[in-house]
Amino acid sequence: MDSAPALRKLLQHALKARTHAVGFASADHQFSWASLIEPAPSGLVVNQVADRSIILITRSQAAAASALVALDGVAASLVICPPDFDLVHLAYVANLAQADLILTDDPDLQSAGLETHLICPPFGLDVEPSAARQSPTEWRLFTSGTTGTPKLAVHTLKGLTGAISTANPLSAAGPPTVWATFYDIRRYGGLQIFLRALCGGAALCVNEKDEPVGAYLTRLGAAGVTHLTGTPSHWRRALMSPHLAEIAPRYVRLSGEIADQGLLDRLAKTFPNAKLGHAYASTEAGVAFEVTDGLEGFPHALLDRTDGPVKLKLRDGALLIRSDRCALRYLGDEAKPVADADGFVDTDDLIEVRGARCYFAGRRAGVINVGGAKVHPEEVEAVLNRHPDVELSRVFARQSxxxxxxxxxxxVARAEGRVFQxxxxxxxxxxxxxxxxxxxVKTPATLGFVDSLPLSEAGKLDRRRA
Amino acid sequence: MYFFYPLTIGRVFGENHMSTRSKILETFETVAQEQGKTLKALSDTTDLLECGLDSLCFAIIIARLEDELNYDPFVESDVAEFPVTFGDFVALYQRLQA
Incomplete structure (x- = not known):
């Protein structure tokens, strides 16, 4: 098996073409990408991290970004903890991952007796690593939407960057690319954007969770953001902000939830000059495809394609995906396989075919059964969200x-302070x-108005609330 | 304190004054209209199964009344059978007021 170059090498390659400094910016941390690949005596000691199984528990995305560049191709494996990681699960995860080292930027972390090193971004390595590892570093990501016991999917850099074209990272003309995302880079969706920025030698602006959306948008405006990504829920929130007028991205991208026509139309109207795309990706299935025709759903033709790196098919109404970008396995000896015998990952996302178009009908687990008739919350939300006065909606089952x-x-009605009558x-x-x-049957029997609807840490509408 | 007056007046003459019966009647009419059903004139002896509404309509009515009155007699009491007439139905909710 040919192993892809480590992330450090990809970054070095991308920066060769850059004439100006590019790097990472959150509200609290700004640094150049170059500072992550220059060996420095103050960096992580290669001998202390090489070939180790590491758990990365970071408060800041800056610390995670530094560690990922430093450790890929050096450590045996990396568990990348999301920002809302509950330390109650640390001992379980450490055992599952057979981890022997924790890296953290939190001096107060209770690390369950494991060897722990404190990191402070930005940092690289103390010396250039002598040789690349035989086998690629495993990136172990938490699957989204899990409550209770964590589940981790194993990737390598090669699979994670499979959807990223490095051949022609930038057009020479026009302002330089500045990526930004509402996602967190410690989850699959945000990690994609982090890798895109790195492999393209472009700047990346991220939103820490304590930074208000308005302040983030102002920062993005000042940074000249060109590519902005988030979930449909993130975008609905951003559309409520008066600061949205401060940015003029030329690429607007949604993924992680169903992008409904109402939202796509609203974004197209708000950013008439931007390319608008919604992508399908998941932690298990990887990046599958992107749709850029401004319409919800995706062309049926994608299902029949035999060329290209990604194969899609329907089984029992659900979307199945096979590609090199899928997770290799779930972590743990007892874990069930990620894919079936033919290599297809079942996404549990139900598809409705109407004519030449496929539409996302909702999650298999979320179906509401009204006297035997099946209702997907998402299809009802899509209709509600089409109304110009509706900012966000949540559809759920109630007992009868x-x-x-x-x-x-x-x-959530669009205009705040709207007349109650x-x-x-x-x-x-x-x-x-x-x-x-x-x-x-699918029309809400009861319909209430609320001031706001909670988003999960992953930026998706929180459906767990009863 | 003067500014309490409008609130008090609102309480006495506002929504809460509406009788349970008329609230139920209003909900039947609203749901029938929403669902495109023709509702028969309702009296205490009207059979529910004959009044023009289907079971989805009744499910919606019960849910709406639960929100409005904070009470679902089909869950909270020991109702063994579904009421037969409109009068039975109203009586279930009036037990709450008693």
Whole structure:
């Protein structure tokens, strides 16, 4: 098996073409990419991290960024803990990963008796590593949407960068690329953007969770952001901010949740000059495809393609994906395989085919059963979100003594301080829209208005609340 | 304190004054209209199964009344059977007021 060059090598290559300094910027940390690959006596001691199984627990994304560049191709494996990692699970994860070292920027971390080194970004290595490892470093990522016991998917840099073209990273003309993301780089979606920026030798601006969206947008405006990515929920929040007018990205990208037509239209109107894309990717299946025609769903033709690196198919109404970008396995000897015998990963995302287009119908687990009729919360939310006064909505099951369950909805009305008397009107409007688009059973039986809806740490609508 | 007056007036003459029966009637009418059903004139002896609504309508009515009155007699009490007439239905909710 040919092993891809370590991240350090990809970065060195990308920076060769740069005439100006580029690097990383959060609200608290700014540094050049070059500072991560210059060996320095104050850096991580190669001999202390080489071939180790490491857990990375960081408060800042800057620390995670530094560590990923320093350790790929040096450490045996890296568990990349997300920002909301619950230390209750540390002993379990350490055992699962057979980890022997923790790297953290938190001096107060209780590290369950494991050897722990304190890191302070930015940092590189103390000396250039003498030789690349025989086998690539394993990147062990937490799967999204899990509650309770963590589940980790194993990748390597080669798979993680499989969707990133390094052949022609930038066009020479125009302002330099500045990537930014609402995601966190310690999760799959954000990690993709981090790797894209690195492999393209471009700047990257990230949003730490205590930085308000408005302040972040102002910072992005000042940095001249050109490429901005987030979940549909992130974008709905950003669309509420008066500071959105301060940015003019030429590439706007959504992934991680269903991008509905209402949101795509709103973004197209807000950024008429930007290329608008929604991508399908998951921690297990990797980056599968991107749709840039401004329409929700994806062309049916993608299912039949036999060329290209990604193969898609439907089974029992769900999307299955096979590619080199899929996770290699779940961590742990007991874990079930990521893919089936033919190498396909079942995404649990249900697809509805209408004509030449495939539409995401929702998650297999989220279906509401109304007297035997199946309702996907996401299809109802898509209709609600189409209304110009609706910022965000959440559809969920409510118990019914007659039908088992009913469809219920909570809606955040777009304009804050809206006159209360108008809400019954909006409520009637929304019910009418749902009935026309979806029929009586799928129309919310009850519909309430709320000030806000919580997003999970991964930037997706939080469905766990009952 | 003067500024309490409007609040008090609102409480006495506002929504809470509406009887349980008329609130139920209003909910039946609203749901029938939303669901495109023709609701028969309702009296205490009207059979629910004959009033023009289907079981989804009843499920919605019960959910709406639960939100409005904070009470679902089908869950919270020992109702063994679904009420037969509109009068039975109203009586279930009026037990709450008693």
């Amino acid at each position: 003594p007659l039908t088992g369950a009913l469809v219920a909805a909570e809606v 108008q809400l019954p009107e909006l409520s009637a409007d929304l019910r009418r829209m749902c009935r026309e688009a979806l029929g009586a």
